[in-house]
Amino acid sequence: MTIGTAATPVIDCxxxxxxxxxxxxxxxxxxxxxxxxxxxxxxxxREAVINVGQWNAWFERHRDxxxxxxxxxxxxxxxxxxxxxxxxxxQNPSPIEDDISLVEIWHTLGARFMQLSYNNQSLLATGCxxxxxxxxxxxxxxxxxxxxxxGMVIDMSHSAERSxxxxxxxxxxxxxxxxxxxxWWHPALRNKSDTVLRELTRSGGMLGFxxxxxxxxxxxxxxxxxxxxxxxxxxxRYGVENLGIGSDLCQDQPDSIVTWMRNGRWSKQMxxxxxxxxxxxxxxxxxxxxxxxxxxxxxxxxxKAGFDASETAAIMGGNWLRFYDTSFGPxx
Amino acid sequence: MTIGTAATPVIDCxxxxxxxxxxxxxxxxxxxxxxxxxxxxxxxxREAVINVGQWNAWFERHRDxxxxxxxxxxxxxxxxxxxxxxxxxxQNPSPIEDDISLVEIWHTLGARFMQLSYNNQSLLATGCxxxxxxxxxxxxxxxxxxxxxxGMVIDMSHSAERSxxxxxxxxxxxxxxxxxxxxWWHPALRNKSDTVLRELTRSGGMLGFxxxxxxxxxxxxxxxxxxxxxxxxxxxRYGVENLGIGSDLCQDQPDSIVTWMRNGRWSKQMxxxxxxxxxxxxxxxxxxxxxxxxxxxxxxxxxKAGFDASETAAIMGGNWLRFYDTSFGPxx
Numbered sequence: 001m002t003i004g005t006a007a008t009p010v011i012d013c014x015x016x017x018x019x020x021x022x023x024x025x026x027x028x029x030x031x032x033x034x035x036x037x038x039x040x041x042x043x044x045x046r047e048a049v050i051n052v053g054q055w056n057a058w059f060e061r062h063r064d065x066x067x068x069x070x071x072x073x074x075x076x077x078x079x080x081x082x083x084x085x086x087x088x089x090x091q092n093p094s095p096i097e098d099d100i101s102l103v104e105i106w107h108t109l110g111a112r113f114m115q116l117s118y119n120n121q122s123l124l125a126t127g128c129x130x131x132x133x134x135x136x137x138x139x140x141x142x143x144x145x146x147x148x149x150x151g152m153v154i155d156m157s158h159s160a161e162r163s164x165x166x167x168x169x170x171x172x173x174x175x176x177x178x179x180x181x182x183x184w185w186h187p188a189l190r191n192k193s194d195t196v197l198r199e200l201t202r203s204g205g206m207l208g209f210x211x212x213x214x215x216x217x218x219x220x221x222x223x224x225x226x227x228x229x230x231x232x233x234x235x236x237r238y239g240v241e242n243l244g245i246g247s248d249l250c251q252d253q254p255d256s257i258v259t260w261m262r263n264g265r266w267s268k269q270m271x272x273x274x275x276x277x278x279x280x281x282x283x284x285x286x287x288x289x290x291x292x293x294x295x296x297x298x299x300x301x302x303x304k305a306g307f308d309a310s311e312t313a314a315i316m317g318g319n320w321l322r323f324y325d326t327s328f329g330p331x332x
Numbered sequence: 333m334t335i336g337t338a339a340t341p342v343i344d345c346x347x348x349x350x351x352x353x354x355x356x357x358x359x360x361x362x363x364x365x366x367x368x369x370x371x372x373x374x375x376x377x378r379e380a381v382i383n384v385g386q387w388n389a390w391f392e393r394h395r396d397x398x399x400x401x402x403x404x405x406x407x408x409x410x411x412x413x414x415x416x417x418x419x420x421x422x423q424n425p426s427p428i429e430d431d432i433s434l435v436e437i438w439h440t441l442g443a444r445f446m447q448l449s450y451n452n453q454s455l456l457a458t459g460c461x462x463x464x465x466x467x468x469x470x471x472x473x474x475x476x477x478x479x480x481x482x483g484m485v486i487d488m489s490h491s492a493e494r495s496x497x498x499x500x501x502x503x504x505x506x507x508x509x510x511x512x513x514x515x516w517w518h519p520a521l522r523n524k525s526d527t528v529l530r531e532l533t534r535s536g537g538m539l540g541f542x543x544x545x546x547x548x549x550x551x552x553x554x555x556x557x558x559x560x561x562x563x564x565x566x567x568x569r570y571g572v573e574n575l576g577i578g579s580d581l582c583q584d585q586p587d588s589i590v591t592w593m594r595n596g597r598w599s600k601q602m603x604x605x606x607x608x609x610x611x612x613x614x615x616x617x618x619x620x621x622x623x624x625x626x627x628x629x630x631x632x633x634x635x636k637a638g639f640d641a642s643e644t645a646a647i648m649g650g651n652w653l654r655f656y657d658t659s660f661g662p663x664x
Contacts, residue, residue, distance in 0.1 A: 042430055044376075094430060098374055099597035121469040123453060123598075134464030137453040139598040146600065265431035266455075266471040268478065 009033035009079040010295055011317035011324075013113075013208040014089075014157070014179035014246035016261075018253045019058060023292065024065040024084065030292035033079040033317065034069055034324075036113055036178060036246070040090040042264035045102055048095035052109055055086065068110055072325035075317075087324075089113030089178070091158065091261075093124050093143070100139070100146055107150040112328050113178060114147065115155045116140060116167060119273065120266065125156075125163035128189050129273070133160035136170055148172045151329045157190075157246075164196050173327060174204035179246035181210050185230045186217040190274060194237070201242040206323050207234070208246020213283035214274035215248070220284040224297060227286075228305035231315065240311045244320040245298065251291050255281030341365035341411040342627055343649035343656075345445075345540040346421075346489070346511035346578035348593075350585045351390060355624065356397040356416065362624035365411040365649065366401055366656075368445055368510060368578070372422040374596035377434055380427035384441055387418065400442055404657035407649075419656075421445030421510070423490065423593075425456050428475070435478040444660050445510060446479065447487045448472060448499060451605065452598065457488075457495035460521050461605070465492035468502055480504045483661045489522075489578075496528050505659065506536035511578035513542050517562045518549040522606060526569070533574040538655050539566070540578020545615035546606035547580070552616040556629060559618075560637035563647065572643045576652040577630065583623050587613030 010031050016038040017023050027035060039055065040048040059068055069075060069085030078085035088110045096102040096114070106114075116125035116136070124140030126133040136144065144167065147154055154175040156164040167175055177200060183191040192200075197207060209231060216222035217230070234243060250257070258281060262273035272280055288297050295316070302312040342363050348370040349355050359367060371387065372380040391399055401407060401417030410417035420442045428434040428446070438446075448457035448468070456472030458465040468476065476499060479486055486507040488496040499507055509532060515523040524532075529539060541563060548554035549562070566575060582589070590613060594605035604612055620629050627648070634644040 044429065097376065097597075098426060100600055101597065120471055121453070121455060121466070123455065126466070130466070130470060132466030134453070134458070134462070134466040138462060139452055142598065142600055265429075265433065266474065268432055268474055 005079055008313035009075050009317040009321055011075060011320040012245055012247050013320055015249045017249060017251040021062060023251055024062050026292040027084040028065060030295040032084055032292050032295055034075040034085040034087060036087045036089050038091050039088045040095045041092055041261050042094050045095050045097055070110055071328055072321050075321055075324060087112045091115045092118040093122050098123060100142055103143060103146040103152060104150045107152050111152060113153045113155045115158055117159045119158055126160040127158055128160050130160060133162040135162045135166040141170060144170050149331050151327060153327050161193060161196060165199055168199050168203050168205060176206045178208045179210040179248040181215045182234055186215060188215055191215055197238055201238040206242050206244055208244045210246060210248045211289045212248035220286055222286050224288045224301040228301035232305045240314055241319055243315050250282055253282060258282050337411055340645035341407050341649040341653055343407060343652040344577055344579050345652055347581045349581060349583040353394060355583060356394050358624040359416040360397060362627040364416055364624050364627055366407040366417040366419060368419045368421050370423050371420045372427045373424055373593050374426050377427050377429055402442055403660055404653055407653055407656060419444045423447045424450040425454050430455060432474055432478055435475060435484060436482050439482040439484050443484060445485045445487045447490055449491045451490055458492040459490055460492050462492060465494040467494045467498040473502060476502050481663050483659060485659050493525060493528060497531055500531050500535050508538045510540045511542040511580040513547045514566055520547055523547055529570055533570040538574050538576055538651060540576045542578060542580045543621050544580035552618055554618050556620045556633040560633035564637045572646055573651055575647050582614055585614060590614050
């Protein structure tokens with residue numbers, strides 16, 4: 001089985017690069033048929049629309065390399081045409097502000113994933129850095145229903161434990177954790193408990209494995225073998241069919257961006273998030289995954305870790321494609 | 333002692349009327365020297381600025397009756413000049429959005445009170461209609477510090493119990509519950525527990541007694557004697573010096589406004605708040621307090637309930653004036 005065809009595309013379900021023609025070319029060089037890109041960390045509705053405008057300019061200028069993805073079939077089209085389908089998502093619900101009608105409007109504009117909270121408490125749910133997690137709020141319950149209705153995926157990558165479990169329970173459609181790793185492999189605050197991962201996958205939800213060094217055992221020194229062995233153990237625990245990649249690649253970003261991601265406009269003090277005063281910037285990527293050309297090596301690593309060709313193809317993108325097919329349209 | 337002089341002004345620390353020349357005249361007819369008016373329920377920064385613009389137009393047109401208040405001395409000036417000083421406040425922190433720098437900007441624009449949450453979970457604290465109350469959030473702790481610094485009063489009128497107790501504890505300056513009554517008198521969800529009222533007043537914070545029927549024992553049929561007897565009992569429990577009036581008068585508002593207050597943009601279903609499907613609109617005011625001309629009757633009622641002239645003057649405005657004097661400037 002050849003990976004990177006319309007039948008078995010490669011999908012990375014989270015990146016936040018400092019986008020450029022070089023990176024769009026690397027997406028193709030790495031055989032990436034679809035990528036979910038973050039268009040909002042703390043942006044309001046209007047500010048996130050500015051980011052859509054920027055993407056539209058890139059789609060117009062680089063139409064040989066990228067186009068906006070809205071459905072699973074757009075991934076197949078991208079693979080067939082040798083381009084990359086770009087799907088929009090938010091890491092925070094700030095673009096819907098306090099307005100439930102913005103869920104449908106954002107779906108029309110192409111948003112397909114929305115985290116219910118980033119690191120802090122949101123109007124909808126709790127983030128993983130809060131001391132207390134009361135679960136999904138009154139507004140959050142209504143927004144989950146609305147996201148289910150229109151076909152926008154609930155993403156709990158940065159959310160706290162109880163909020164995540166409640167989102168899985170309240171949502172009538174499977175949800176996603178687009179970019180995180182198991183806490184049993186590397187006990188970072190952002191990585192997910194075995195309980196969450198069992199409930200997530202049992203309910204048809206997807207986990208995208210992260211390649212962000214703070215989520216990796218050994219950090220920047222994490223080996224490809226170690227990463228793929230972790231995936232093998234996850235497959236033993238949760239099955240292969242709900243696993244994929246969400247690299248969290250933040251390529252070519254200046255350190256000012258990670259400061260923005262962590263501090264937004266909410267903090268007068270410096271919040272270091274997963275970093276520290278001594279290590280405040282973006283950590284170095286592992287040498288086997290510095291950019292999008294690293295995807296074939298991951299596929300090879302999965303094969304070496306014991307996955308057969310079909311399983312490897314599923315993890316590299318087939319599972320996300322099935323999830324995209326069933327998640328992005330109106331509720332049945 | 334004559335109430336309604338520069339030495340003993342009358343202050344109502346919460347109204348949300350459908351403002352008109354008639355109501356501005358009634359403020360003077362009722363001897364109201366200062367009023368805290370709500371300029372935001374769910375408004376964003378920009379939307380709340382529109383409401384400031386509307387007030388500026390009223391200040392220009394009705395300068396014989398009203399002007400913008402910014403300090404305690406503006407209350408004395410209003411009483412001396414026979415006008416009413418109008419102080420701005422928010423019932424929800426939506427006008428600061430997710431941006432801590434907007435606290436100081438709003439103080440410059442004249443905002444003197446901000447509720448950390450309305451009925452729902454906010455980015456800062458929990459509202460009284462949420463099932464769970466995790467207390468003050470990470471952003472909330474920073475905002476409390478910033479409000480303390482610039483001189484904006486933390487108002488927890490619609491907040492949940494734990495969030496309120498934590499706000500009292502975290503704030504380095506006394507806070508306010510501008511409009512609510514004791515739960516022991518009328519067990520409405522919006523009324524406050526004895527624990528909250530003890531901690532509030534013990535720390536120098538102020539309680540404004542509400543005349544909104546859903547907060548009154550007997551509702552619209554509540555008697556003036558009953559209301560003033562409750563204040564007498566509150567004075568026994570908490571002392572006279574931290575009690576005032578915050579009528580929550582919503583005069584001349586159409587019922588569409590209470591629907592906006594309760595539902596904002598967050599709900600696709602109808603939320604009835606303190607009302608019900610059978611009683612969805614604004615309740616009728618008690619016949620002894622239909623508009624601002626009812627304040628002298630309250631002063632008389634307090635005297636009848638046993639307060640001496642000095643105590644009555646304190647409750648009718650003197651206590652709020654002391655609080656305004658010490659709360660609206662930069663932190664010492």
